[in-house]
Amino acid sequence: MRIVFIGPPGAGKGTQSQRLCQRLGLVHLSTGDMLRAAVDEGSPLGREATKYMAAGMLVPDQLVQRMVFDRLAEADAQGGWLLDGFPRRISQAESLTAWLVQRGERLAAAVHFNVPLDVLLARLAGRGRHDDEPKVVEERLAQFNQRIQPLLEYYQALGQLREIDGTGSPDDVFERILESIEQTA
Ligand code: AMP
Numbered sequence: 611m612r613i614v615f616i617g618p619p620g621a622g623k624g625t626q627s628q629r630l631c632q633r634l635g636l637v638h639l640s641t642g643d644m645l646r647a648a649v650d651e652g653s654p655l656g657r658e659a660t661k662y663m664a665a666g667m668l669v670p671d672q673l674v675q676r677m678v679f680d681r682l683a684e685a686d687a688q689g690g691w692l693l694d695g696f697p698r699r700i701s702q703a704e705s706l707t708a709w710l711v712q713r714g715e716r717l718a719a720a721v722h723f724n725v726p727l728d729v730l731l732a733r734l735a736g737r738g739r740h741d742d743e744p745k746v747v748e749e750r751l752a753q754f755n756q757r758i759q760p761l762l763e764y765y766q767a768l769g770q771l772r773e774i775d776g777t778g779s780p781d782d783v784f785e786r787i788l789e790s791i792e793q794t795a
Contacts, residue, residue: 611636611690612715613791614697614706616761617723618754619747620733621776622783626723627694629784630791637687641674641695644681666749671701679709700760707768719791720765723776723783727751 611634615623624640631638645663648656655677659669668674678696681687697703710716734747765771772790776783 611718611791612710613690613692613718614720614765615692615694615723616720616758616765617725617776618730618758619750620730620737621723621725622733622780623694623723625780626783626787627692629780630787631692633788634692635689637689637691639678639681639687639691639693639696641678641693641698643695644677645669645674648677666746666753668698668753671699671705674698675702675705678706682709697761698754699757700764703761703764717768717770719772720770721772721774721787721790722762722765724773725776729777 613630613636615627617623627638627640630636645656645659649660649663650656655673658673662669674696678693682691693706697706707717730751731747762771774783774786774790
């Protein structure tokens with residue numbers, strides 16, 4: 611099964627990704643984690659990406675897409691995967707669809723986490739990662755909101771969008787995700 615998680619920072623995608631991957635035997639790919647690892651390694655990709663990440667901006671599509679598609683083509687990802695943090699904008703969604711079509715594959719679901727802004731800000735305040743400075747958080751949420759709508763409409767039109775309520779306990783959210791994914795089976 612191939613799944614995409616869509617949700618703003620603080621929506622709980624990381625926690626739920628781990629659970630769902632464990633349950634369904636999927637490979638978990640977080641583009642944020644992959645990019646941070648590239649930055650830490652000091653690879654050419656990392657050196658280029660860090661300029662954008664430090665400014666709270668999206669890394670250019672070409673760089674992220676090459677990183678994602680190379681990873682998805684690896685042997686361990688052939689049994690299914692969950693993408694967390696990609697696609698972030700409609701151009702990325704279109705290229706993911708094209709990549710899948712080329713391989714005769716399809717997405718099972720794009721799961722959108724609905725979480726009100728006040729809940730997000732409270733969760734992020736308790737997290738304290740180095741790029742969770744208030745100004746950076748605001749910039750990320752603003753950018754996210756700007757781009758989310760066309761992305762949701764895109765997956766809605768493909769019949770792949772699953773909206774879930776991302777508030778409440780991690781157990782509650784996980785149950786909702788399982789239900790929404792069972793609908794696609
Ligand atoms: P995240 O941990 O998912 O919030 O990602 C951290 C940062 O990595 C983002 O603020 C972006 O600069 C970059 N990033 C992650 N995923 C993507 C993506 N799909 N496209 C462009 N930039 C990304």
